[in-house]
Amino acid sequence: MTNPAPADGPQIPKINRDLLEPLLSTHWSYFLLVGALAGLVAAGAGAWSYQFRTGIGQTNLHPPVFWGVYIASFIFWVGASHSGTFISGVLRLTKAEWRRPVTRIAELMTFISLIIATLFVFYHLGRVWRWYYLIPYPNQREIWPNFRSPLMWDAMAVFTYATASTIYLYLPLIPDFALMRDRIEDWRKPLYRVLSLGWQGTQHQWQVLETAMRIITPLIVMVMVSVHSIVGWDFGVSLVPAWHSTIFAPYFVVGAVHSGVGLVVIGMYILRKVYHLEDYIGQEHFDKMGKLLLLTTLGLAYLYFAELLTIWYGNIPDHMWVVDSLLSGPFAVPFWFMVACVYVIPLLALTLPAFRRRPLGVMVIGVLINIGMYIERVLLIVPPLSYPRLPFNWDTYVPS
Amino acid sequence: MVDVTNNGTTLFALFELSAPVKALVEKLQQAGIPLERIEVISPLPLHDARVTSPPRIPLYALTMTGGFAGIAVGLFFAAGTALFYPIMTGGKPVVAPPVVGIVSFETMMLLAIVTTFVAMVIRLRRGSRHAVVRDSRIDDGAVAVSVQMDGGDTQPAAVEALLREAGAFEIKPVRKDRVRMRRDAGKDAEQEGLWLWLGCAALALSSITAYSRDMEEQASYQSQEAPRRHSPPGSIPLTSRAIVSSAPVTPDEQLAAGTRVFRINCVHCHGPEGGGDGPVAGYLRDYRKICRPLMSNDSPWPLSMRS
Amino acid sequence: MTIVAGSLALAILLYVLAVKFVPIISVWEEKEGLMHGGRHE
Numbered sequence: 192m193t194n195p196a197p198a199d200g201p202q203i204p205k206i207n208r209d210l211l212e213p214l215l216s217t218h219w220s221y222f223l224l225v226g227a228l229a230g231l232v233a234a235g236a237g238a239w240s241y242q243f244r245t246g247i248g249q250t251n252l253h254p255p256v257f258w259g260v261y262i263a264s265f266i267f268w269v270g271a272s273h274s275g276t277f278i279s280g281v282l283r284l285t286k287a288e289w290r291r292p293v294t295r296i297a298e299l300m301t302f303i304s305l306i307i308a309t310l311f312v313f314y315h316l317g318r319v320w321r322w323y324y325l326i327p328y329p330n331q332r333e334i335w336p337n338f339r340s341p342l343m344w345d346a347m348a349v350f351t352y353a354t355a356s357t358i359y360l361y362l363p364l365i366p367d368f369a370l371m372r373d374r375i376e377d378w379r380k381p382l383y384r385v386l387s388l389g390w391q392g393t394q395h396q397w398q399v400l401e402t403a404m405r406i407i408t409p410l411i412v413m414v415m416v417s418v419h420s421i422v423g424w425d426f427g428v429s430l431v432p433a434w435h436s437t438i439f440a441p442y443f444v445v446g447a448v449h450s451g452v453g454l455v456v457i458g459m460y461i462l463r464k465v466y467h468l469e470d471y472i473g474q475e476h477f478d479k480m481g482k483l484l485l486l487t488t489l490g491l492a493y494l495y496f497a498e499l500l501t502i503w504y505g506n507i508p509d510h511m512w513v514v515d516s517l518l519s520g521p522f523a524v525p526f527w528f529m530v531a532c533v534y535v536i537p538l539l540a541l542t543l544p545a546f547r548r549r550p551l552g553v554m555v556i557g558v559l560i561n562i563g564m565y566i567e568r569v570l571l572i573v574p575p576l577s578y579p580r581l582p583f584n585w586d587t588y589v590p591s
Numbered sequence: 592m593v594d595v596t597n598n599g600t601t602l603f604a605l606f607e608l609s610a611p612v613k614a615l616v617e618k619l620q621q622a623g624i625p626l627e628r629i630e631v632i633s634p635l636p637l638h639d640a641r642v643t644s645p646p647r648i649p650l651y652a653l654t655m656t657g658g659f660a661g662i663a664v665g666l667f668f669a670a671g672t673a674l675f676y677p678i679m680t681g682g683k684p685v686v687a688p689p690v691v692g693i694v695s696f697e698t699m700m701l702l703a704i705v706t707t708f709v710a711m712v713i714r715l716r717r718g719s720r721h722a723v724v725r726d727s728r729i730d731d732g733a734v735a736v737s738v739q740m741d742g743g744d745t746q747p748a749a750v751e752a753l754l755r756e757a758g759a760f761e762i763k764p765v766r767k768d769r770v771r772m773r774r775d776a777g778k779d780a781e782q783e784g785l786w787l788w789l790g791c792a793a794l795a796l797s798s799i800t801a802y803s804r805d806m807e808e809q810a811s812y813q814s815q816e817a818p819r820r821h822s823p824p825g826s827i828p829l830t831s832r833a834i835v836s837s838a839p840v841t842p843d844e845q846l847a848a849g850t851r852v853f854r855i856n857c858v859h860c861h862g863p864e865g866g867g868d869g870p871v872a873g874y875l876r877d878y879r880k881i882c883r884p885l886m887s888n889d890s891p892w893p894l895s896m897r898s
Numbered sequence: 899m900t901i902v903a904g905s906l907a908l909a910i911l912l913y914v915l916a917v918k919f920v921p922i923i924s925v926w927e928e929k930e931g932l933m934h935g936g937r938h939e
Contacts, residue, residue: 203608203634203732206928210921217918228911235904264905291931295924303912307905344693351701358708365715366634366926370730379919385784388715392729396715397636402650403711407704410654414700421693458913462922471923635930732929 211374213466261311263568266422266443267450268308269349270564274451275301276356276415278483283408289479292471296462297455298360304454305353312349344421352418355411362404365390419444426571436501442494449487449533450564456480456557460550474548481547484556488537495534517570525566532563602750604759606734612637615757619738622749628739634730650710657706658699665695 275297282290369390372383390396423443426436456477463472502510517526537556540546547553606612612631619629631637669691729735736759738750754762853861862869 202932203730203929206925206932207730210923210925210928213917214919214921221914225911225914228907228914231907232904232911235907268905268909288931291927292923294927295920295922299913299916299920299922303909303916306912307909310905310908344690344697347694347697351697351704354701355704358704362708362711363924363927364920367921367924370634370925371921373727373730381784381787382919385787388712390715392632392634394631394633394637397633399650399711399714401636403707406651406654406707410700410704410707414697414704417693417696417700462917466922468923471928635926 207370207374209468209470211371214371214375263565263572265308265311266568266571267565268304268311269419269422270443270447270450270568271304271454271561272301272308272352272356272451273415273419273444273447274304274455275299276359276411277448277451278455280359280408280412280415283404284412289476292468293455293459293476293480294363296458297451298356298363300451300454300458301356302360305349305356309349309353312346342425345425348414348418348421352414355407355414359407359411361386362400362407365400366392416444419447436498438494438498438501442491442498445487445490445494446564446567449484449491450561452480452483452487453557453560453564456484456553457561460554460557463550474550477550477553478544478547481541481553481556484537484553484560485541488534488541488560492534492538522570526570529563529566529570532559533567600764601737601739602754602762602764603735603737604754604762605728606736606757606759608633608635608732608734610734610758612734612736612757615736615753618753618757619750622753624738624740624750630735630737630739632729632735632737634732637734650707650714653710654703654707658703660706661699661702662695664702665698666691668698669694 275294278297279290279294283294364386365388368383368387369392372380372387375383420440420443423440426439459472459476459480463469499514502514516522536559540552540556612633616626616629616631620626670686673686736754738754740750751762858869859871860869860875862872
């Protein structure tokens with residue numbers, strides 16, 4: 192800015208400029224995008240209000256398939272939220288230097304996808320206005336939520352996770368809020384002033400902040416694992432064929448990380464392109480993310496194979512109906528498409544070091560993985576529900 | 592740290608990030624300035640310059656306290672409420688240990704994290720009461736050291752010399768009135784903050800609307816009241832079965848209707864393909880006999896139930 | 899389906915809006931990386 196520039200100076204002011212730039216200048220197309228998205232959101236809100244008035248039957252959910260696209264979306268978005276905690280949490284714990292430009296992108300994703308995941312819980316409720324039965328409070332009927340229900344665990348876990356990840360997003364933001372409080376002079380200033388909590392950058396404050404982050408990081412990683420395990424147990428503790436499996440919890444967690452990492456790659460690529468952050472998010476970051484994706488691909492494939500193998504080898508008819516419907520039955524097309532998107536293509540592409548160094552390529556893999564994982568979540572829910580143990584109401588389900 | 596009531600002067604010096612801050616702080620301490628009166632402000636944590644005294648209660652102790660409180664809360668909700676208001680469901684235990692474990696785990700994590708966060712915020716706020724000087728060059732990569740002298744035995748000149756020696760590229764005294772002004776600005780900020788929070792609270796409150804009570808709001812008609820409600824569509828009059836026979840017309844519809852009836856009544860033993868492999872068949876003593884007609888090739892049931 | 903699409907749009911919208919309020923790369927951590935002999939091209 193002024194005076195004898197400090198030795199490291201020329202770089203640090205550049206960091207300030209580059210990274211605050213997206214907040215200060217706005218291209219016209221930004222407003223176009225916001226407008227288009229807002230329109231879509233409004234359409235969705237309209238659809239929801241229609242479902243409000245006419246009932247959840249509008250979604251084609253009917254016996255025996257009670258859980259459909261909403262729950263699949265919920266799982267998908269909770270999974271997506273594992274991006275932030277996994278990447279920034281685990282990488283912070285292991286003190287990986289390359290995490291620095293990636294953490295914020297990932298944490299923001301965690302925060303936002305949790306909001307969306309929560310929304311899906313509410314979409315899915317037949318009578319949304321009864322949701323407060325989930326809150327354990329002393330009421331006049333002396334009825335407490337039944338904590339034996341795994342859905343109740345879910346409510347607790349998602350609430351804990353949402354709170355924790357908001358805090359986790361916020362902590363490393365405090366010094367940045369202070370920076371923006373000093374650098375940005377418009378209507379956002381009071382907001383930043385409040386959010387920066389009077390941050391000055393004294394060593395006392397740094398110490399407090401870093402201690403807090405050191406404590407919270409491992410905790411939130413544990414919460415992350417528990418949250419998706421519980422979502423997995425929602426299925427695992429049921430007796431529905433092909434859900435009743437011990438492998439569901441780890442399978443869900445790994446799958447969540449898989450799609451989460453894929454989402455972060457997409458975010459990294461787009462933000463890097465739009466805001467010209469090539470100096471910060473380099474090829475090596477895509478390379479590292481590609482390796483992570485490879486790891487989760489292999490892990491997930493292993494778990495998925497183990498799950499299918501035990502069912503196939505056991506050859507229990509109830510379970511085989513489900514597996515048959517996936518491998519060669521009515522769900523075969525989406526199933527094999529999913530296998531290609533989630534396992535085969537990422538595995539083939541990401542093992543090539545040259546491929547991993549191409550941001551666009553890794554991004555496309557991220558997109559494929561997320562499409563695939565979404566299909567996978569739907570396939571996880573619909574076929575087992577379509578084939579109850581007594582076959583009198585076998586029926587399939589197509590989302591409306 | 593700057594104490595406004597004190598008459599002493601405060602020196603504010605800027606350094607490069609690579610400056611030996613730790614050594615400087617030690618020298619200042621040797622010169623008789625207590626640690627509380629030295630403040631080091633940096634744009635990033637300087638791990639080599641731990642110039643603060645550790646807090647009386649370490650943060651992790653608070654975290655653990657929060658965690659234990661969380662376990663207690665979890666026990667209360669998952670086990671306590673079930674014990675106080677027992678509801679029997681299908682021979683399951685009223686208190687299920689794994690469930691209590693899971694719920695307690697979540698509440699433990701929740702309270703541990705929230706406690707840590709709240710404690711951290713309180714400590715940050717407490718810290719910010721003292722430090723007063725902000726310089727935009729700090730964010731651009733400088734370290735600031737402010738030294739507050741109590742006007743007694745320490746000489747500003749000597750301190751200034753020490754600061755210069757450590758490589759300060761700018762040293763300036765901070766005047767008291769400036770300090771006071773900053774404080775007032777801080778107060779303004781707090782008020783603005785208050786308004787912001789109030790606004791958020793108002794917004795949240797306004798989003799709470801009256802909740803529907805389903806049954807009470809549904810239209811209800813006594814038996815003698817108009818309008819007369821007719822039986823729901825598809826009902827069959829008690830006295831006549833005429834409606835039933837008029838149902839399916841096309842062969843497809845007929846087949847579909849038959850399929851439905853077959854699924855409801857037959858499939859459990861005869862199996863979805865009529866192969867006699869329904870899930871209940873194994874429990875029948877002579878099931879082969881029962882299912883034989885359907886297993887033969889001329890059976891009318893090559894039904895594909897899988898579509 | 900509309901709800902699902904709307905939610906996806908909401909997620910992107912929130913992210914797009916957040917970009918205007920929050921630096922998408924942690925500024926101080928990036929500076930810290932620089933001090934640790936970071937590897938910037």
